[in-house]
Amino acid sequence: MSEKFTGSFTQQEALPEAAIEAALQVLQHGRLHRYNVVEGELGETALLEQEFAAQVGAKYCLAVASGGYAMATALRALGVGPGDKVLTNAFTLAPVPGSIASVGAEPVFVGVSEDLTIDLEDLAAKADQARVLMLSHMRGHLCDMDRLMQICDSAGITVIEDCAHTMGAAWNGVASGRQGKIGCYSCQTYKHVNSGEGGLFVTDDEELAARAIMLSGSYMLYERHLAAPGPEVFERVKYETPNISGRMDNLRAAILRPQLRDLDAQVARWNARYQKIEAGLRDTPGLTVVERPEAETYVGSSIQFLLLDWSAEAVAEVIKRCAARGVELKWFGGAEPAGFTSRYDSWRYARAQSLPASDRILAGIVDMRVPLTFSLEDCAQIARIIRAEVMVVHQAG
Numbered sequence: 001m002s003e004k005f006t007g008s009f010t011q012q013e014a015l016p017e018a019a020i021e022a023a024l025q026v027l028q029h030g031r032l033h034r035y036n037v038v039e040g041e042l043g044e045t046a047l048l049e050q051e052f053a054a055q056v057g058a059k060y061c062l063a064v065a066s067g068g069y070a071m072a073t074a075l076r077a078l079g080v081g082p083g084d085k086v087l088t089n090a091f092t093l094a095p096v097p098g099s100i101a102s103v104g105a106e107p108v109f110v111g112v113s114e115d116l117t118i119d120l121e122d123l124a125a126k127a128d129q130a131r132v133l134m135l136s137h138m139r140g141h142l143c144d145m146d147r148l149m150q151i152c153d154s155a156g157i158t159v160i161e162d163c164a165h166t167m168g169a170a171w172n173g174v175a176s177g178r179q180g181k182i183g184c185y186s187c188q189t190y191k192h193v194n195s196g197e198g199g200l201f202v203t204d205d206e207e208l209a210a211r212a213i214m215l216s217g218s219y220m221l222y223e224r225h226l227a228a229p230g231p232e233v234f235e236r237v238k239y240e241t242p243n244i245s246g247r248m249d250n251l252r253a254a255i256l257r258p259q260l261r262d263l264d265a266q267v268a269r270w271n272a273r274y275q276k277i278e279a280g281l282r283d284t285p286g287l288t289v290v291e292r293p294e295a296e297t298y299v300g301s302s303i304q305f306l307l308l309d310w311s312a313e314a315v316a317e318v319i320k321r322c323a324a325r326g327v328e329l330k331w332f333g334g335a336e337p338a339g340f341t342s343r344y345d346s347w348r349y350a351r352a353q354s355l356p357a358s359d360r361i362l363a364g365i366v367d368m369r370v371p372l373t374f375s376l377e378d379c380a381q382i383a384r385i386i387r388a389e390v391m392v393v394h395q396a397g
């Protein structure tokens with residue numbers, strides 16, 4: 001009898017006690033709207049912004065309704081509008097091109113390299129096509145950020161970082177989201193902190209911060225923010241910035257604050273699981289492990305490997321055989337988008353673009369979520385199952 005994994009790939013941990021207590025306090029006083037505070041009270045949302053800004057070393061922070069909203073707000077704050085082109089990753093998830101489409105702009109896709117980061121050669125080649133890059137640190141892989149910033153700075157491209165998978169990660173010790181002009185994070189259940197839905201926006205640029213706060217729907221209550229520029233900056237933008245409501249509320253902020261305090265400990269737990277799986281997959285014939293650069297501090301909340309140059313049938317067979325043994329793998333090479341694994345050619349509202357070198361890599365990317373509810377023994381078992389099934393199919397082919 002071959003072993004079978006019986007755990008769940010989508011089960012989250014319970015929220016920490018401190019988060020539950022903080023939520024109860026908000027429920028008891030009833031002031032859920034972020035600007036609904038009593039005399040002298042600092043609202044949970046404002047405190048969350050102040051603490052997150054300090055945590056990543058940013059001057060300004062705004063909490064919003066979702067990660068996708070933070071990204072669209074970043075584009076709007078930069079003045080990106082209908083017909084503008086925005087560079088972005090071909091290998092990413094649907095909310096990324098979606099944020100570009102939401103402002104009427106057009107995504108120009110940049111390829112993916114074998115280390116699953118943005119292809120910097122392709123970026124350099126396309127640098128004259130847009131003035132903004134929406135850089136997605138897809139699945140937590142950071143590219144050579146020094147090179148990327150050199151390319152973008154010399155071409156006059158403004159970088160927005162999509163850090164949905166890199167909250168808690170760093171490049172050469174600098175928090176992810178702090179190399180570009182704006183960093184955007186998601187607090188959605190499947191990311192690194194969990195408020196169901198939610199997003200965070202950080203920048204050091206006072207004018208962008210003021211615009212983002214006005215955009216999110218601050219009315220004229222921006223003085224209740226604790227990680228915002230001074231009123232004189234708002235004076236410059238407040239009459240010309242529309243209100244596109246997307247605020248965070250105090251209940252979500254309350255449950256996020258204790259989780260952010262625990263983030264480093266959670267990252268260590270994720271990485272212990274990731275490293276267990278990675279060690280179990282290493283040296284499997286036909287399977288390529290994605291090596292992590294030394295400058296990168298990553299968060300192993302998911303793991304990817306490549307079945308490079310395998311036939312579609314053989315990859316599908318591995319996915320099927322692993323599923324039969326309780327291991328849920330996702331494949332980015334499938335013809336049809338399934339679950340979250342859509343590809344650049346599934347986003348048909350965007351102009352059709354051809355990226356043959358990336359197609360080869362996408363066709364081999366296998367992806368797996370690593371929930372903290374897995375034990376280290378679960379991780380070792382999952383790796384054994386994947387390794388065995390990859391070897392069976394590889395030997396047959």
Ligand SMILES: *Cc1c(COP(=O)(O)O)cnc(C)c1O
Pocket residue numbers: 066067068069092093095096136138139162164165186187188197198199
């Ligand atoms: C989840 C996600 C987002 C957006 O987050 P939401 O909070 O769900 O809007 C952006 N980019 C990537 C790569 C994501 O996975």
